[in-house]
Amino acid sequence: MEQCSSLGKTALLIAMAEGELIDTYAASARDKGFAVTYGKVGSMDIQKIIAAIETAARREGLVDERYRSQHALYHAILDALQGLGRGQIQLGNVLRTVGLRFSIVIGPRTLKDTDDLWLAVGMYGMIGAPIKGHEHEVCGLGINHL
Amino acid sequence: MEQCSSLGKTALLIAMAEGELIDTYAASARDKGFAVTYGKVGSMDIQKIIAAIETAARREGLVDERYRSQHALYHAILDALQGLGRGQIQLGNVLRTVGLRFSIVIGPRTLKDTDDLWLAVGMYGMIGAPIKGHEHEVCGLGINHL
Amino acid sequence: MEQCSSLGKTALLIAMAEGELIDTYAASARDKGFAVTYGKVGSMDIQKIIAAIETAARREGLVDERYRSQHALYHAILDALQGLGRGQIQLGNVLRTVGLRFSIVIGPRTLKDTDDLWLAVGMYGMIGAPIKGHEHEVCGLGINHL
Amino acid sequence: MEQCSSLGKTALLIAMAEGELIDTYAASARDKGFAVTYGKVGSMDIQKIIAAIETAARREGLVDERYRSQHALYHAILDALQGLGRGQIQLGNVLRTVGLRFSIVIGPRTLKDTDDLWLAVGMYGMIGAPIKGHEHEVCGLGINHL
Amino acid sequence: MEQCSSLGKTALLIAMAEGELIDTYAASARDKGFAVTYGKVGSMDIQKIIAAIETAARREGLVDERYRSQHALYHAILDALQGLGRGQIQLGNVLRTVGLRFSIVIGPRTLKDTDDLWLAVGMYGMIGAPIKGHEHEVCGLGINHL
Amino acid sequence: MEQCSSLGKTALLIAMAEGELIDTYAASARDKGFAVTYGKVGSMDIQKIIAAIETAARREGLVDERYRSQHALYHAILDALQGLGRGQIQLGNVLRTVGLRFSIVIGPRTLKDTDDLWLAVGMYGMIGAPIKGHEHEVCGLGINHL
Numbered sequence: 001m002e003q004c005s006s007l008g009k010t011a012l013l014i015a016m017a018e019g020e021l022i023d024t025y026a027a028s029a030r031d032k033g034f035a036v037t038y039g040k041v042g043s044m045d046i047q048k049i050i051a052a053i054e055t056a057a058r059r060e061g062l063v064d065e066r067y068r069s070q071h072a073l074y075h076a077i078l079d080a081l082q083g084l085g086r087g088q089i090q091l092g093n094v095l096r097t098v099g100l101r102f103s104i105v106i107g108p109r110t111l112k113d114t115d116d117l118w119l120a121v122g123m124y125g126m127i128g129a130p131i132k133g134h135e136h137e138v139c140g141l142g143i144n145h146l
Numbered sequence: 147m148e149q150c151s152s153l154g155k156t157a158l159l160i161a162m163a164e165g166e167l168i169d170t171y172a173a174s175a176r177d178k179g180f181a182v183t184y185g186k187v188g189s190m191d192i193q194k195i196i197a198a199i200e201t202a203a204r205r206e207g208l209v210d211e212r213y214r215s216q217h218a219l220y221h222a223i224l225d226a227l228q229g230l231g232r233g234q235i236q237l238g239n240v241l242r243t244v245g246l247r248f249s250i251v252i253g254p255r256t257l258k259d260t261d262d263l264w265l266a267v268g269m270y271g272m273i274g275a276p277i278k279g280h281e282h283e284v285c286g287l288g289i290n291h292l
Numbered sequence: 293m294e295q296c297s298s299l300g301k302t303a304l305l306i307a308m309a310e311g312e313l314i315d316t317y318a319a320s321a322r323d324k325g326f327a328v329t330y331g332k333v334g335s336m337d338i339q340k341i342i343a344a345i346e347t348a349a350r351r352e353g354l355v356d357e358r359y360r361s362q363h364a365l366y367h368a369i370l371d372a373l374q375g376l377g378r379g380q381i382q383l384g385n386v387l388r389t390v391g392l393r394f395s396i397v398i399g400p401r402t403l404k405d406t407d408d409l410w411l412a413v414g415m416y417g418m419i420g421a422p423i424k425g426h427e428h429e430v431c432g433l434g435i436n437h438l
Numbered sequence: 439m440e441q442c443s444s445l446g447k448t449a450l451l452i453a454m455a456e457g458e459l460i461d462t463y464a465a466s467a468r469d470k471g472f473a474v475t476y477g478k479v480g481s482m483d484i485q486k487i488i489a490a491i492e493t494a495a496r497r498e499g500l501v502d503e504r505y506r507s508q509h510a511l512y513h514a515i516l517d518a519l520q521g522l523g524r525g526q527i528q529l530g531n532v533l534r535t536v537g538l539r540f541s542i543v544i545g546p547r548t549l550k551d552t553d554d555l556w557l558a559v560g561m562y563g564m565i566g567a568p569i570k571g572h573e574h575e576v577c578g579l580g581i582n583h584l
Numbered sequence: 585m586e587q588c589s590s591l592g593k594t595a596l597l598i599a600m601a602e603g604e605l606i607d608t609y610a611a612s613a614r615d616k617g618f619a620v621t622y623g624k625v626g627s628m629d630i631q632k633i634i635a636a637i638e639t640a641a642r643r644e645g646l647v648d649e650r651y652r653s654q655h656a657l658y659h660a661i662l663d664a665l666q667g668l669g670r671g672q673i674q675l676g677n678v679l680r681t682v683g684l685r686f687s688i689v690i691g692p693r694t695l696k697d698t699d700d701l702w703l704a705v706g707m708y709g710m711i712g713a714p715i716k717g718h719e720h721e722v723c724g725l726g727i728n729h730l
Numbered sequence: 731m732e733q734c735s736s737l738g739k740t741a742l743l744i745a746m747a748e749g750e751l752i753d754t755y756a757a758s759a760r761d762k763g764f765a766v767t768y769g770k771v772g773s774m775d776i777q778k779i780i781a782a783i784e785t786a787a788r789r790e791g792l793v794d795e796r797y798r799s800q801h802a803l804y805h806a807i808l809d810a811l812q813g814l815g816r817g818q819i820q821l822g823n824v825l826r827t828v829g830l831r832f833s834i835v836i837g838p839r840t841l842k843d844t845d846d847l848w849l850a851v852g853m854y855g856m857i858g859a860p861i862k863g864h865e866h867e868v869c870g871l872g873i874n875h876l
Contacts, residue, residue: 008283009162009270016155047387054387067426067839068846068875074421075805078386083229083286087671088527089380094516095485095492109282109797116798118282124155129512134505136255136264137154140229141285145798145875193679200679213547213718214554214583220713221513224678233379234819235672240808241777241784255505262506275784275804280797291506291583300867301746301854308739339533346533359572359693360700360729366567367659370532375813375870381526401651401866408652410866416739428839428848429738431871432813437652446721447600447708454593521667521724525817547720556720562593574693574702575592578667579723631825638825651864658859662824673818 001025005111007034008141011122014038014103015139022101034107035062042099044092044130046081049100053077053121057104062119072144073104076121079142084123086138091127098138100125106146117146147171151257153180154287157268160184160249161285172249180253181208188245190238190276192227195246199223199267203250208265218290219250222267225288230269232284237273244284246271252292263292293317297403299326300433303414306330306395307431318395326399327354334391336384336422338373341392345369345413349396354411364436365396368413371434376415378430383419390430392417398438409438439463443470443549446579449560452476452541453577460539472545473500480537482530482568484519487538491515491559495542500557510582511542514559517580522561524576529565536576538563544584555584585609589695591618592725595706598622598687599723610687618691619646626683628676628714630665633684637661637705641688646703656728657688660705663726668707670722675711682722684709690730701730731755735841737764738871741852744768744833745869752831764837765792772829774822774860776811779830783807783851787834792849802874803834806851809872814853816868821857828868830855836876847876 037060041052063069128135183206187198209215274281329352333344355361420427475498479490501507566573621644625636647653712719767790771782858865
């Protein structure tokens with residue numbers, strides 16, 4: 001994580017981290033100037049996943065109340081969900097459930113390229129049937145200009 | 147990477163690693179019993195990306211000449227490409243180009259759950275317009291039973 | 293609107309019209325020989341939008357009780373919804389809501405090309421998060437042979 | 439059916455058979471070494487269709503309790519549903535209902551090519567509006583390695 | 585085939601028939617009043633498949649030179665291709681090739697329901713990698729009002 | 731056009747205008763403070779349509795050389811293309827051709843809501859088979875934050 005200087009990889013590494021590493025990674029990213037928040041959500045409803053990420057972003061001040069920042073976040077979430085759903089953005093409707101950790105990171109695309117602000121949403125978790133153990137890993141990354 | 151005990155995260159971390167870390171991560175994964183290969187490819191043609199990954203898997207013996215193993219690999223690649231393309235599996239047709247590092251990892255879903263073999267394809271890189279610097283990060287993960 | 297002689301543009305202009313212009317445009321289209329109806333609907337449910345348009349068409353006699361005319365209408369609606377949803381035909385499931393004005397127009401494709409009957413569905417409105425002001429414009433046009 | 443020696447056609451012919459022919463076809467397929475089950479389901483919910491097929495497969499022992507066989511079945515079902523939904527895997531959300539007969543067949547891809555086990559899901563039925571007679575035929579076939 | 589009285593099943597059974605059965609099935613369907621043609625095509629290009637089916641339909645007089653009949657055929661072909669491609673209507677771009685037999689059948693939806701003309705396109709064949717034997721069965725059915 | 735005070739409707743009306751009305755509408759929109767350009771393009775290649783719109787936007791100074799403005803434009807174009815392609819963003823691959831007039835408009839979402847800059851891409855034209863007269867109208871609208 002120390003060498004990680006790009007927005008998307010930062011978001012993915014935080015979403016994939018476990019235990020104490022999550023805070024360590026988030027702190028390391030903040031030290032480099034990225035704004036960071038993260039959380040977890042499990043659901044069969046896509047809209048609950050979207051709502052959990054939007055709520056985390058608002059609560060931590062990563063997006064403000066203006067529509068343009070929420071529009072940027074919403075479409076980064078939808079993009080990340082494409083990696084999750086791989087062909088359709090549906091869960092319960094197609095009898096799937098998901099348990100995710102997510103991250104939202106705001107900053108330049110890379111530390112060398114600091115002229116603009118971008119937003120990344122990282123997702124990592126397990127997707128599968130609503131039967132214990134019948135699941136495999138899944139990830140998603142969405143990036144949008146702020 | 148030391149603590150990483152799951153197939154998909156192993157594939158993603160290798161695809162996202164840089165420089166010497168790539169070999170280190172791959173060696174660590176092999177020590178745990180995963181079969182691993184990786185490579186890089188840049189193209190505006192989806193079929194070249196698929197071919198590069200299929201070739202790497204065959205050359206390293208991760209898939210054999212039987213159709214069933216190639217079918218498993220093909221659909222893991224397509225799934226990972228959904229994260230890459232976020233809505234359509236197209237590149238040059240929609241004026242996009244991609245530079246990727248990819249990994250193929252074979253093993254149990256997790257080190258605790260060793261009854262079956264699965265296959266993961268991880269992709270990480272840059273997607274964008276065919277103009278230098280007009281690109282952002284992208285990732286994909288596809289997992290299939292072998 | 294006076295110069296407008298094609299089916300799809302007629303449908304779009306009526307769906308986009310405001311206030312008295314709606315009736316004026318519809319009357320002008322009827323004078324040229326088009327059958328026209330229009331209405332409005334707001335919902336987070338795709339099926340309510342489909343039902344509102346189907347009901348308006350039946351009530352005004354633009355489709356009859358035979359399946360073939362309803363099949364033509366249904367697929368014109370689905371096509372228009374692709375412009376609305378831009379990638380997935382979902383609203384509430386992905387935490388979006390929509391407020392629409394729609395039109396249904398039946399006639400030849402253009403006034404010079406009167407050998408066959410076609411059907412157009414136009415949609416225009418606002419799509420967004422279920423938060424006041426967090427929305428932008430959206431439109432859709434579906435055309436099918438009758 | 440006597441000459442039919444391939445997995446997918448076997449699945450389709452059983453799904454399309456009527457009356458006594460269903461049992462006759464299933465018996466003929468079993469004589470050739472295929473494992474076969476079949477059933478029917480009608481719904482506006484995709485998840486009920488998936489559940490009905492998964493339940494039939496488990497009850498008849500065509501898949502076991504291991505995730506890998508259920509993963510193979512799930513994705514064969516999703517593939518067959520693409521033929522059914524032709525563009526989106528949705529029913530009630532887009533005001534459609536379906537009445538289906540389905541089959542699940544396990545065996546080699548063809549009787550000459552017996553090295554591997556594959557799984558086919560066939561679907562055949564009527565799709566349409568929730569109005570009597572407003573429906574037309576639809577079919578789907580999904581094939582996956584076991 | 586003797587008992588088959590519906591448009592879509594007729595199209596599928598002809599597309600799935602082999603050897604002399606093809607002509608027998610087509611003759612049986614024509615005896616019942618259906619207009620029928622069929623053919624075969626192999627390609628990595630979706631547009632060649634579409635062109636082959638459109639050419640067969642025109643050559644046999646199943647569609648005339650008016651746009652409305654060609655529009656009906658085109659969308660029935662696209663619908664059938666959704667069953668073939670299962671998620672994207674692409675072949676060579678995603679390194680797939682297909683060998684198909686297809687049928688086009690025109691008539692009422694069923695022999696009891698003769699008020700309207702509909703059109704069915706059936707497809708059956710093998711899809712796979714451009715490597716001998718690395719392929720499995722695939723089918724598609726598209727139905728549209730004429 | 732005089733009463734039109736919103737970004738998307740402005741873009742659509744300019745794309746749909748004919749003859750002298752195009753310049754009149756564009757001038758009216760510029761008077762209200764919108765930045766406007768427009769053009770036409772016909773092709774069987776999606777990438778040529780994207781390139782034509784990107785070139786027009788750059789030549790007229792509506793986007794600058796920074797990636798973020800080009801990213802906003804690119805995704806507004808893709809969104810508008812969803813209305814055009816209604817289910818897949820493909821043209822020649824599925825034997826379709828298109829003749830379009832397009833517009834790019836930059837400004838606030840509405841004249842009352844001037845805090846942020848947004849970008850709209852409007853498209854209107856004919857889509858069809860590569861046969862004269864075998865085509866119908868199509869439109870698309872994509873809106874993104876700048």
